[in-house]
Amino acid sequence: MYIIIPSKDTVNVRGKISVCFSQPPEYTGKKIEKIYGIAVFYVSCIIYKAAGGKNRMKTENKNAYMLGIRHGWPIGVGYFAVSFALGIAARNAGFSALQAGVMSALCSASAGQFAGITLAASGASYLEMAVMELIVNARYLLMSCALTQKLDSKLSTGHRLLLANYITDEIFGLSVTTSGKLNPFYSYGIITVASPGWILGTCFGVIMGNILPSAVVSALSVGLYGMFLAIIIPPTRTNKVIAFLVPLSMGASALFTCLNDRDLLKMSGGNRIIVLTIVISLLAAIFFPHAEETDCTKGVKK
Amino acid sequence: MKNHYWSYILVMAAVTYLIRVLPLTLIRKQIRNKTIRSFLFYVPYVTLAVMTFPAILGETASKWSAAAALLVGAVLAFFGSDLMVVSLSCCITVYLVELFL
Numbered sequence: 213m214y215i216i217i218p219s220k221d222t223v224n225v226r227g228k229i230s231v232c233f234s235q236p237p238e239y240t241g242k243k244i245e246k247i248y249g250i251a252v253f254y255v256s257c258i259i260y261k262a263a264g265g266k267n268r269m270k271t272e273n274k275n276a277y278m279l280g281i282r283h284g285w286p287i288g289v290g291y292f293a294v295s296f297a298l299g300i301a302a303r304n305a306g307f308s309a310l311q312a313g314v315m316s317a318l319c320s321a322s323a324g325q326f327a328g329i330t331l332a333a334s335g336a337s338y339l340e341m342a343v344m345e346l347i348v349n350a351r352y353l354l355m356s357c358a359l360t361q362k363l364d365s366k367l368s369t370g371h372r373l374l375l376a377n378y379i380t381d382e383i384f385g386l387s388v389t390t391s392g393k394l395n396p397f398y399s400y401g402i403i404t405v406a407s408p409g410w411i412l413g414t415c416f417g418v419i420m421g422n423i424l425p426s427a428v429v430s431a432l433s434v435g436l437y438g439m440f441l442a443i444i445i446p447p448t449r450t451n452k453v454i455a456f457l458v459p460l461s462m463g464a465s466a467l468f469t470c471l472n473d474r475d476l477l478k479m480s481g482g483n484r485i486i487v488l489t490i491v492i493s494l495l496a497a498i499f500f501p502h503a504e505e506t507d508c509t510k511g512v513k514k
Numbered sequence: 515m516k517n518h519y520w521s522y523i524l525v526m527a528a529v530t531y532l533i534r535v536l537p538l539t540l541i542r543k544q545i546r547n548k549t550i551r552s553f554l555f556y557v558p559y560v561t562l563a564v565m566t567f568p569a570i571l572g573e574t575a576s577k578w579s580a581a582a583a584l585l586v587g588a589v590l591a592f593f594g595s596d597l598m599v600v601s602l603s604c605c606i607t608v609y610l611v612e613l614f615l
Contacts, residue, residue: 286601311519318527325526332522341522345529351561352530356537358554365542376535381565386597388558430575431609437570438587438604440562445591447559454559461563469568489561496560497552 273397280401286439287382287402288409293432295410298325299417305333309418316414320380320407324349350486355384362387362394371396378403382436385443453500457492464488579611 295316302312307329319325327348331341356379363372375396383406387399448455468484471477479487545551567584574580583604590600 283597286598290601307519311523315523315526318523319530321530324530328522328526332519338521338525341525342529345526346533349530349533352534353537354554354557354561356534357541358557360538360541361545361551361554363538365544369539372538373535376538377531379534379538381562385558385562426575427609427612430573430579430612431605433573434570434580434583434587434604434608435601437566437573438583438601439597440566441584441587441604442591442595442597442600444559444562444566445588446594449592453556457556457560458563461560462567465564466568485561485564488564489557492560492564493553493556496556497549500552501548502552502555 273395276395276398277401277404280398280403281405282401283386284383284402284405286435287386287406290382290432290435290439291406291409292413292416293429294322294436295413296417296429297433298322298329299414299419301326301417302329302414303418305329307332307418309415312418313411313415316411317407318377320378320410321349321352347486351489352379352384354486354489355379355381355388359384359388359394362390363396364393367396375399378407380406382406382439385440389443389447453496453502457496461488461492464492574608575612576615578615579608582611583607 298316299309299312302315307315315325315328319328324345327344328341331344336344356376359375359379360372363375378399383399383402386402387394390398444454444458448458465484465488468477468479468488472479472484545554570584571577571580574583586607587600587604590603595603
């Protein structure tokens with residue numbers, strides 16, 4: 213167990229993440245700091261270019277970007293905790309910190325990565341890996357379909373290519389529940405603080421294994437669920453269908469999990485999410501079509 | 515370090531990215547069909563609800579701390595608390611409950 217002490221440069225490097233560590237013997241943080249520096253530089257170059265190159269970023273985009281950063285930092289902290297666990301799994305499977313970090317940068321999908329790590333460790337074929345990822349991540353297909361409706365139809369392909377890599381449960385949840393059209397810079401703001409949390413958490417999980425006290429890991433791991441609640445609960449006050457759907461979905465999910473635990477049903481966690489989402493949303497759409505643009509997100513305070 | 519892991523990572527990344535990028539770049543027009551629009555409108559709420567419960571109960575050291583966090587989070591969110599406040603309150607609830615369990 214190492215004593216947790218904040219030191220000046222660790223705070224600077226990790227910015228929003230307040231959990232800091234003293235250097236363990238096999239500390240390879242210098243490498244990670246370099247990678248993080250390059251990554252942040254690269255991302256800000258893309259954003260700068262997208263914002264119009266030499267011209268200053270439009271005020272509207274800048275405001276959206278700053279709002280994204282403000283809303284995004286709890287995601288970053290939550291990601292750090294979750295991906296720390298992911299890093300420990302990757303370490304046990306024989307991944308290096310660099311490999312795990314690159315994987316997190318390219319995939320940002322908790323369930324998909326967990327599945328991928330397990331398969332890689334068992335020496336699965338590439339086809340198996342591809343099919344597994346397709347199944348586990350199928351819900352992102354639905355999310356992508358929903359998100360594209362939130363975007364201006366004239367939004368350039370460049371923005372779409374960048375946004376696509378960050379359709380995660382949390383970033384999607386925040387992006388899709390904004391009122392009106394989504395300004396991509398809002399999402400970029402979230403990504404700027406959330407993605408490093410995810411990548412660094414994975415790397416540190418590999419490097420430091422089980423150093424973080426388990427009580428802290430346990431407490432941090434509900435942070436993401438707290439965010440989900442803050443997204444789905446407020447609209448239940450103004451939209452009766454959602455007020456009905458949220459408890460129904462939770463109940464159905466609990467029932468399926470229960471059946472699964474008792475071997476009455478063979479369905480993976482990923483499949484349960486896909487099947488229930490499609491069935492419940494489709495039934496709701498058929499029987500209670502959503503009245504256009506009665507803005508039920510008004511009640512959402514973020 | 516196992517070098518063949520790099521190709522696994524490449525496969526994972528390619529499949530995951532394709533799933534996300536295809537609808538986002540190929541579907542550009544507004545979908546007019548009311549049922550599809552309603553379906554896509556309900557998807558985030560249903561999917562987040564399904565993912566939250568009962569998964570949250572297995573996430574912490576004890577079922578009861580997670581259940582307490584769920585309750586605290588839901589009540590705070592219902593009465594309009596800030597996203598960050600809800601999230602942190604959940605974390606603190608778990609920490610406190612596990613302190614006394």
